[in-house]
Amino acid sequence: MAVRAIHTPLLLCTMALLLTGLVSPSTAGLSLDTVREFLTREEDTIVFSLIERAKYPLNRPAYAPLHFGAGAGAEPDRHLNASFAELFIRESEAVQSKAGRYQSLQEIPFFAYRVPFTLAPLYNFTRDLYPAAAFVNVNDAIWSMYFNELLPLLAKNGDDGNYAVTADADLACLQVLSRRINYGRYVAEVKFRGDQQTYTSLIQAKDRDALMKLLTSEAQEDVVKRRVEKKAIVFGQSITLDGPIQTDVNNSSQANFKVDPSVVYKLYDQWVIPLTKQVEVEYLLHRLD
Amino acid sequence: MAVRAIHTPLLLCTMALLLTGLVSPSTAGLSLDTVREFLTREEDTIVFSLIERAKYPLNRPAYAPLHFGAGAGAEPDRHLNASFAELFIRESEAVQSKAGRYQSLQEIPFFAYRVPFTLAPLYNFTRDLYPAAAFVNVNDAIWSMYFNELLPLLAKNGDDGNYAVTADADLACLQVLSRRINYGRYVAEVKFRGDQQTYTSLIQAKDRDALMKLLTSEAQEDVVKRRVEKKAIVFGQSITLDGPIQTDVNNSSQANFKVDPSVVYKLYDQWVIPLTKQVEVEYLLHRLD
Numbered sequence: 001m002a003v004r005a006i007h008t009p010l011l012l013c014t015m016a017l018l019l020t021g022l023v024s025p026s027t028a029g030l031s032l033d034t035v036r037e038f039l040t041r042e043e044d045t046i047v048f049s050l051i052e053r054a055k056y057p058l059n060r061p062a063y064a065p066l067h068f069g070a071g072a073g074a075e076p077d078r079h080l081n082a083s084f085a086e087l088f089i090r091e092s093e094a095v096q097s098k099a100g101r102y103q104s105l106q107e108i109p110f111f112a113y114r115v116p117f118t119l120a121p122l123y124n125f126t127r128d129l130y131p132a133a134a135f136v137n138v139n140d141a142i143w144s145m146y147f148n149e150l151l152p153l154l155a156k157n158g159d160d161g162n163y164a165v166t167a168d169a170d171l172a173c174l175q176v177l178s179r180r181i182n183y184g185r186y187v188a189e190v191k192f193r194g195d196q197q198t199y200t201s202l203i204q205a206k207d208r209d210a211l212m213k214l215l216t217s218e219a220q221e222d223v224v225k226r227r228v229e230k231k232a233i234v235f236g237q238s239i240t241l242d243g244p245i246q247t248d249v250n251n252s253s254q255a256n257f258k259v260d261p262s263v264v265y266k267l268y269d270q271w272v273i274p275l276t277k278q279v280e281v282e283y284l285l286h287r288l289d
Numbered sequence: 290m291a292v293r294a295i296h297t298p299l300l301l302c303t304m305a306l307l308l309t310g311l312v313s314p315s316t317a318g319l320s321l322d323t324v325r326e327f328l329t330r331e332e333d334t335i336v337f338s339l340i341e342r343a344k345y346p347l348n349r350p351a352y353a354p355l356h357f358g359a360g361a362g363a364e365p366d367r368h369l370n371a372s373f374a375e376l377f378i379r380e381s382e383a384v385q386s387k388a389g390r391y392q393s394l395q396e397i398p399f400f401a402y403r404v405p406f407t408l409a410p411l412y413n414f415t416r417d418l419y420p421a422a423a424f425v426n427v428n429d430a431i432w433s434m435y436f437n438e439l440l441p442l443l444a445k446n447g448d449d450g451n452y453a454v455t456a457d458a459d460l461a462c463l464q465v466l467s468r469r470i471n472y473g474r475y476v477a478e479v480k481f482r483g484d485q486q487t488y489t490s491l492i493q494a495k496d497r498d499a500l501m502k503l504l505t506s507e508a509q510e511d512v513v514k515r516r517v518e519k520k521a522i523v524f525g526q527s528i529t530l531d532g533p534i535q536t537d538v539n540n541s542s543q544a545n546f547k548v549d550p551s552v553v554y555k556l557y558d559q560w561v562i563p564l565t566k567q568v569e570v571e572y573l574l575h576r577l578d
Contacts, residue, residue, distance in 0.1 A: 041344070048337040055330070061410035084410060088388050095380045101453035121350035121373060123450030161412030164390035227530045234534055235524055241516045245523055245534045
């Protein structure tokens with residue numbers, strides 16, 4: 001049988017059906033250092049993905065509701081008004097789901113897919129999270145923030161017709177923002193293990209405010225916000241062979257950068273850090289379930 | 290009818306079937322300046338994509354042949370020995386094809402898809418290329434170079450199980466390398482228009498060597514190679530809030546960079562620039578068809 005003849009989109013699910021193994025929880029490898037290292041490295045990926053999205057204009061038609069006809073009496077359904085970008089992301093995520101992306105708890109899809117089988121080679125992921133709390137995520141908030149707040153600040157007005165490439169760039173932004181923000185589960189797990197007594201009493205009292213206070217370090221958050229702004233400056237400038245590298249926005253217009261560095265500061269200040277802490281608190285509230 | 294009930298992977302092709310319009314050739318907007326600007330901007334995307342692939346270890350199981358059973362007497366077919374990464378790329382490209390990515394001549398898929406309909410909003414792309422020569426591309430050479438030569442230089446040995454994310458990073462590298470290298474068609478078109486008499490006589494004589502010589506500027510190629518190496522240094526270092534930005538590899542081990550800058554130099558020196566010129570020559574040889 002020539003595989004070439006098989007319809008490509010069915011390949012991954014029709015051939016070998018391998019179940020990725022379920023493994024027992026593990027505590028190896030997770031520490032405050034590895035967590036910080038992960039979050040710092042993700043900053044680069046976030047800035048890269050924003051710069052790549054900003055390469056294309058807004059391309060507004062990709063986000064307009066497609067208005068598929070609903071039958072008379074049909075219930076309201078937000079997918080009836082899905083945009084091209086949303087459909088593209090749903091289909092791309094479905095392929096990635098079939099390919100086993102979400103076997104790693106670090107990755108959480110924006111849409112639910114019923115694809116339990118995967119062709120991905122077997123791998124036993126360590127399970128660093130407390131199982132009853134691992135489900136916590138704020139993907140809905142990230143989705144809404146990205147399209148309603150962040151995207152209009154990133155992309156210039158205009159339409160170059162590259163809708164698929166643009167939606168693919170949106171997906172890259174969404175995926176890394178989701179991975180970074182929902183990594184708050186790992187942050188919370190490490191902090192919980194480091195001071196079980198304090199956290200246990202606050203969790204039992206369901207004291208959200210005290211948990212939030214305990215998780216907050218304004219000095220550290222300030223360093224992070226200013227560092228990502230610097231990354232936007234360094235990564236988003238036009239590099240010439242002999243010219244100097246700018247490290248601040250002084251002496252230069254913000255228009256010189258592919259993404260306005262103050263937008264990246266704002267992204268962390270208003271959304272990434274607060275949403276991460278929201279994930280941390282929610283995770284902790286389920287940590288003793 | 291609730292759209293939610295429809296199998297997601299069919300959404301894009303079963304709903305509205307819109308044919309993206311075919312438009313007449315156009316010469317607006319293409320100049321030596323816009324071509325150079327495009328190529329320079331793509332350097333950043335290439336370096337970002339390499340850094341992002343290098344974030345993950347080699348993840349060798351993603352590249353092992355899956356050995357689907359061939360019936361007795363079946364002809365040899367490279368897809369019978371396809372890897373997980375290849376299947377992942379085929380399925381992802383199929384979604385992007387349905388979404389209209391390849392309506393733009395700047396984008397060329399690695400696999401052929403029979404998906405003439407797309408849900409993508411209509412857009413009239415300008416056609417800057419000479420139709421009979423627009424098909425020229427070196428995607429097969431890029432595919433082979435990427436997996437056999439470049440990837441082993443990028444990714445450290447190791448296996449973290451993130452096969453789908455890894456193959457997705459491979460696809461991002463392949464797509465931008467393809468777009469950058471096959472942009473040689475646009476470079477050749479601009480150069481042809483700038484000196485039609487000289488090019489026409491060389492094309493009619495099928496003088497590949499003279500065409501190659503005419504297209505080569507060693508001084509300019511040297512600038513490009515050293516600039517992308519600098520970009521790898523600037524974009525691939527660990528940025529700290531107060532630390533200085535490195536602009537060369539002196540005083541620092543190459544291990545400090547997420548991708549060895551000399552690998553990026555080599556990528557341009559041995560593959561990107563020679564393959565681009567190969568595309569230019571092939572395009573020109575069809576420019577009078």
